Amino acid sequence: xxxxxxxxxxxxxxxxxxxxxxxxxxxxxxxxxxxxxxxxxxxxxxxxxxxxxxxxxxxxxxxxxxxxxxxxxxxxxxxxxxxxxxxxxxxxxxxxxxxxxxxxxxxxxxxxxxxxxxxxxxxxxxxxxxxxxxxxxxxxxxxxxxxxxxxxxxxxxxxxxxxxxxxxxxxxxxxxxxxxxxxxxxxxxxxxxxxxxxxxxxxxxxxxxxxxxxxxxxxxxxxxxxxxxxxxxxxxxxxxxxxxxxxxxxxxxxxxxxxxxxxxxxxxxxxxxxxxxxxxxxxxxxxxxxxxxxxxxxxxxxxxxxxxxxxxxxxxxxxxxxxxxxxxxxxxxxxxxxxxxxxxxxxxxxxxxxxxxxxxxxxxxxxxxxxxxxxxxxxxxxxxxxxxxxxxxxxxxxxxxxxxxxxxxxxxxxxxxxxxxxxxxxxxxxxxxxxxxxxxxxxxxxxxxxxxxxxxxxxxxxxxxxxxxx
Numbered sequence: 001x002x003x004x005x006x007x008x009x010x011x012x013x014x015x016x017x018x019x020x021x022x023x024x025x026x027x028x029x030x031x032x033x034x035x036x037x038x039x040x041x042x043x044x045x046x047x048x049x050x051x052x053x054x055x056x057x058x059x060x061x062x063x064x065x066x067x068x069x070x071x072x073x074x075x076x077x078x079x080x081x082x083x084x085x086x087x088x089x090x091x092x093x094x095x096x097x098x099x100x101x102x103x104x105x106x107x108x109x110x111x112x113x114x115x116x117x118x119x120x121x122x123x124x125x126x127x128x129x130x131x132x133x134x135x136x137x138x139x140x141x142x143x144x145x146x147x148x149x150x151x152x153x154x155x156x157x158x159x160x161x162x163x164x165x166x167x168x169x170x171x172x173x174x175x176x177x178x179x180x181x182x183x184x185x186x187x188x189x190x191x192x193x194x195x196x197x198x199x200x201x202x203x204x205x206x207x208x209x210x211x212x213x214x215x216x217x218x219x220x221x222x223x224x225x226x227x228x229x230x231x232x233x234x235x236x237x238x239x240x241x242x243x244x245x246x247x248x249x250x251x252x253x254x255x256x257x258x259x260x261x262x263x264x265x266x267x268x269x270x271x272x273x274x275x276x277x278x279x280x281x282x283x284x285x286x287x288x289x290x291x292x293x294x295x296x297x298x299x300x301x302x303x304x305x306x307x308x309x310x311x312x313x314x315x316x317x318x319x320x321x322x323x324x325x326x327x328x329x330x331x332x333x334x335x336x337x338x339x340x341x342x343x344x345x346x347x348x349x350x351x352x353x354x355x356x357x358x359x360x361x362x363x364x365x366x367x368x369x370x371x372x373x374x375x376x377x378x379x380x381x382x383x384x385x386x387x388x389x390x391x392x393x394x395x396x397x398x399x400x401x402x403x404x405x406x407x408x409x410x411x412x413x414x415x416x417x418x419x420x421x422x423x424x425x426x427x428x429x430x431x432x433x434x435x436x437x438x439x440x441x442x443x444x445x446x447x448x449x450x451x452x453x454x455x456x457x458x459x460x461x462x463x464x465x466x467x468x469x470x
Contacts, residue, residue, distance in 0.1 A: 006032045009061050015092050016057075025050035027203060032058050034201040040178045042153075042192065044185045045205040046212055047333025048309070051181045052088050052151070059122070059147050060093055069099060069119030070140065072147035075127055075168070077155040079104040079280060080287060081307035085151065086124040098122065105129045106280025109136075116140040127156065127164035134171050142171045152306045153180035154326070157188045183306075183333060184210070184326045210329050210363045215336035216343045217363075218370035219356060222377075224349040228388055229381040231260075231319055232267060233372055234345055235297070238315055239269075245314030246290065249299045250331050252320040255400060260319065261299045262391035267384065274300040277404060305330040311337055318346040321355045325362035345370050 003013045003024055016022070024032070027045040035041055035058035043054055059072045076082045086102045093100070101115040103125035109132065116123070117139040123130075133140075150156050156165065180192060185204055211217065222230045235247060251257050254277040261273035272286035272295045290298040291310055298304065305327060313335040322328050328346075336342025346367065348356055360366055409419040 001029060003057075006057075007036055008032070008057055009064070011064075011095055012057055012061060012092065015095055019091055021053070025054075026205070027051055028054045028057070030203045031055070031201070035059075035177070035179065036061065038177060040200040041180070042200060042202045042204075043179070043181045044203065045183065046210065047183045047307075047330060048212060048337030049183075049205070050338075051183070052085055052307075052309075053092075055147075055149050055151075055179045055181060056085075056089055056092060059149075060089070060096075060098070062146065063098075063121055064096055067121065068144070069121045070116075070123050070142060070145055071121045072123070072149065073130075073142060073145050073168075073172075074122065074124045074149040074151060075130070075156060075165075076124065076151045076307070077126065077161070078152075078303050078306060079106060079126055080274070080283065080304060081151065082124045082126055083284065084308060086122070089122050089124070093121075100124065103129050103133065104280065106283070109133070113137055113139055127161040127168060131164035131167040134167055142168075143173050145172060145176055147177050147179065148172060149179045149181070151181050152183075153192070154182045154184055154186040154188050155306065157192065158186070184329055186326060211332060211365065212336050214339060214341050215332060216341075217332065217365060217367050218343070218345045219348045219367040220345060220370045220372050221348050222372075224351060226377065226381055227319070227347050227349060228260075228263070229377045229384045230347055230372055231317065232264070232380055232384050233377045234317060234347075234370070235264070235269060236376075237372065242314060244293070244296070246293065246310065246312045247297045247315045247317065248304065248310075248313055248334050249297065249317045249319055250305065250322075251299065251301060252322075254301060254404065255395070256320070257299055257301050258395060258400065259388060259391050262394065263384065263388045264297065264299070266387045266391065267380075269297055270295050271297040271299055274298060274304050276301065276303060277400070277407070302327055302331070305334070308334060309337060310334065311340060313337070314342060316342070316344040318344070321346055321348060321352045321359075323355065325355075325359045328359045329363060 001024060002022070003016055006024060006029065025045075027043050027049050031041050031043050031054045035055065041055075043051060045051060055074075063071050074082075074085055076085060082102055082104050086100050089098060089100050092098075099118070099120040100122040101112070101120040101124070103112050103116065103123060105126060105128055109129075112129070113133060116133065119140070134142075220230055220234065231249070235249075238245070238247065249260065251260060254275040257273050257275040258277070261271050264271045272289050274283055274286055278286075286295075286298070287308075289295045293312070302322070316332050316335045318328070318331060322331065332342075332344040335344060346356070346359075356367065412419040412422055
């Protein structure tokens with residue numbers, strides 16, 4: 001089957017051939033005809049299966065039948081994914097002079113407001129920034145949109161963006177076509193199925209395995225305090241065999257991401273970082289360096305785990321195992337895309353065994369052991385620890401944590417909350433948890449006089465001593 005068989009116009013088929021896309025994927029075969037027929041759609045398929053074109057192509061065809069702006073709104077959970085989707089629309093819509101606009105945080109609101117007032121055909125946005133525009137200005141309207149797309153819908157509807165999504169939905173027309181796409185079908189999307197229109201078309205990949213066949217998945221078991229040494233050795237070992245392949249390293253927090261970036265640069269690897277604590281311009285610049293192979297290693301938090309299509313990624317490393325098996329599926333989906341071979345290696349410590357079991361149950365595959373020489377790790381371990389400690393000192397001098405706290409306070413103020421009260425409540429809950437742990441640990445202990453050591457005064461003294469030591 002080719003794209004002509006899906007009732008797409010000649011100009012779209014010609015443009016797809018020009019960019020090297022010759023045949024539709026399964027999700028495109030199933031969803032494009034239904035969307036062209038005006039039916040709401042929920043699409044769920046593996047990462048790298050062509051979900052973006054599954055909604056972009058029918059939207060563009062419908063747009064040129066009756067062109068006006070703003071015709072379609074696409075919402076995404078991350079800024080990088082918003083820019084990537086906009087790029088795909090721009091490439092396919094170039095022959096017809098498509099006008100599009102990207103609305104995300106980290107960029108000038110005034111510039112974005114001006115672009116929105118010019119009525120672009122396609123608006124690609126993150127929920128927070130679009131909600132800000134809707135609440136702060138009236139220079140544009142979403143009342144005539146024909147399409148609403150939620151890309152990575154499970155994350156958008158997972159609770160984090162509820163307030164912003166509610167604001168946006170108030171500004172939308174009731175009569176519209178709604179399209180939801182994701183790589184993972186969560187409980188959230190299962191609930192959405194129940195409340196959508198009766199004739200909503202649902203496409204869900206029937207494959208039992210949640211990751212593609214071209215992906216090899218491994219684990220490395222090591223003690224927690226030497227995992228950085230194993231990370232460096234895995235990268236070094238891969239580089240000996242493949243000098244040109246791109247590597248993505250995922251970790252948990254912005255600070256850990258920045259520390260790994262500084263550490264690996266010092267030990268001889270050219271890396272770029274991608275996390276929420278750097279400006280949007282820096283994020284886009286770093287991603288551009290990685291995509292163009294100027295820097296061949298990208299260290300990122302989960303802001304890079306969803307949707308990013310970088311075909312040449314050969315290796316994904318999980319420096320920190322994600323708490324959610326779904327996040328693992330999205331992370332490793334950055335490699336082995338569009339039929340290419342790829343490899344994922346997860347560094348597993350004694351604390352991660354349950355997480356790995358949950359991941360294996362989710363993907364229906366047993367991870368294989370990855371061979372890393374402990375002797376080689378031992379040789380570099382001291383250097384890695386010293387280098388990371390020096391990076392920690394340098395990072396502390398830049399007030400990294402202080403900037404994070406300032407950003408957090410700003411966010412709370414924007415939400416109408418008192419940051420001091422929120423901080424006090426967090427401290428209270430943390431202290432209560434410590435109290436409960438201490439009481440459980442000493443429930444059956446008695447001191448030499450036969451009195452319980454977990455009296456209220458004893459507990460308070462213990463907690464205060466712990467907090468001083470921290």
